[in-house]
Amino acid sequence: QQQVKQSPQSLIVQKGGISIINCAYENTAFDYFPWYQQFPGKGPALLIAIRPDVSEKKEGRFTISFNKSAKQFSLHIMDSQPGDSATYFCAASVNGGTSYGKLTFGQGTILTVHP
Amino acid sequence: KAGVTQTPRYLIKTRGQQVTLSCSPISGHRSVSWYQQTPGQGLQFLFEYFSETQRNKGNFPGRFSGRQFSNSRSEMNVSTLELGDSALYLCASSLQGAGTEAFFGQGTRLTVV
Numbered sequence: 001q002q003q004v005k006q007s008p009q010s011l012i013v014q015k016g017g018i019s020i021i022n023c024a025y026e027n028t029a030f031d032y033f034p035w036y037q038q039f040p041g042k043g044p045a046l047l048i049a050i051r052p053d054v055s056e057k058k059e060g061r062f063t064i065s066f067n068k069s070a071k072q073f074s075l076h077i078m079d080s081q082p083g084d085s086a087t088y089f090c091a092a093s094v095n096g097g098t099s100y101g102k103l104t105f106g107q108g109t110i111l112t113v114h115p
Numbered sequence: 116k117a118g119v120t121q122t123p124r125y126l127i128k129t130r131g132q133q134v135t136l137s138c139s140p141i142s143g144h145r146s147v148s149w150y151q152q153t154p155g156q157g158l159q160f161l162f163e164y165f166s167e168t169q170r171n172k173g174n175f176p177g178r179f180s181g182r183q184f185s186n187s188r189s190e191m192n193v194s195t196l197e198l199g200d201s202a203l204y205l206c207a208s209s210l211q212g213a214g215t216e217a218f219f220g221q222g223t224r225l226t227v228v
Contacts, residue, residue, distance in 0.1 A: 032214045043119075043205050043219035044158075089158065095214025100170035101148040101163025103207070103217060108157060 004092050006106025013113050019077040021109045023090035026071065030092040034103070035064065035075050038087045047088075048075075080113045087111070117142065119208050119220035127226045133194040136223045140187050140208030147189040148217065149181060152203040161204075164189055165212055196227045 005024045013019045023033075032051055036044035050057045050064040050073065057064045063076040077084055090106040093099065120139040128134050140147050149161040160173040164183035181191040187208075193200055203224050207217040 034217070036219075041221075043121075043221045046216055046218060049216065091158075093214050095212075100165065101146050101209070101212040102160045102171050102173070103148070103150075103158075104160070105158040 004090060004104050004106045006090050006109060008109060009107070010110040011112070013080045013111065015080065015082060015113055015115050017080050017113075019080045019084065019111055019113070020074060021088055021090070021111070022072065022074045023092075023106050024070075024072045025092050025104075027092070027094070027104075028071070029094045029099075030104075031095055032093045033064070033066065033073050034091050034093075035062075036089045036091065036105075038089065038108075044089060077111075080111075082113045082115050085111055085113050119206060119218055121204075121206055121220035121223050123223060124221065125224045125226075127228060128196050129228055130196055130198060132196050133192060134196060134225060135190055135192050136204055136206075136225075138189045138191075138206035138208075138220060140189070140206075141218060144208040144210055144218075145187055146209045146212040146215075146217075147183055147187065148207045148209075148212070149189070149191050150205045150207065151175075152205055152222070153201075158205070161191065163212060170212070193225075198227050201225060201227045 034049035035047045038044040061078045066073045091103040146165045148163040163171045178194045183189045203222045205222045207219045209217040
């Protein structure tokens with residue numbers, strides 16, 4: 001019940017295209033859903049995050065869509081650029097209880113943007 | 116504003132030895148979480164400290180331990196190293212813990228030979 005399932009494992013997109021990464025969860029207690037971007041040799045960097053009281057959040061070229069009833073959320077990268085090539089992780093957490101400080105991560109998506 | 120600093124960046128240890136990794140969180144952040152990242156298991160939660168108290172612990176053996184100091188800096192220790200402990204160890208700092216923005220350091224790459 002603590003799992004977050006992420007798909008696809010890898011994604012190849014042409015420059016200027018839209019990259020879409022999906023995540024699904026089971027634990028309805030999750031109340032915070034961040035996305036992280038990780039380049040080789042670096043730690044994950046927080047991209048954008050959403051809470052379940054909104055269905056969409058946009059920051060620049062990055063948009064999170066959230067479907068509470070389906071227990072799914074997705075990351076859309078508009079106008080994908082070669083510099084976006086990285087591994088992307090979705091995550092989820094419960095704020096409080098016995099879950100302090102714990103982010104549950106998806107398995108990651110390796111995004112390659114071809115010029 | 117300085118980010119999360121982890122030291123050392125790289126470590127090579129022999130099986131059976133112990134190792135201590137350090138994490139300095141962002142100034143003002145009181146929560147520090149530790150994660151192990153491997154190609155097979157992904158990012159797995161080790162434990163979280165807030166104001167010097169461990170509030171949460173993941174499913175790792177007792178060989179993995181940690182502590183937090185009064186200045187919020189944190190250390191994690193792995194005793195009796197095994198080959199399978201080879202991984203990237205990441206710490207994340209946040210104001211209050213999960214449910215608020217968490218920022219990761221660059222990690223410590225531990226290789227056990």
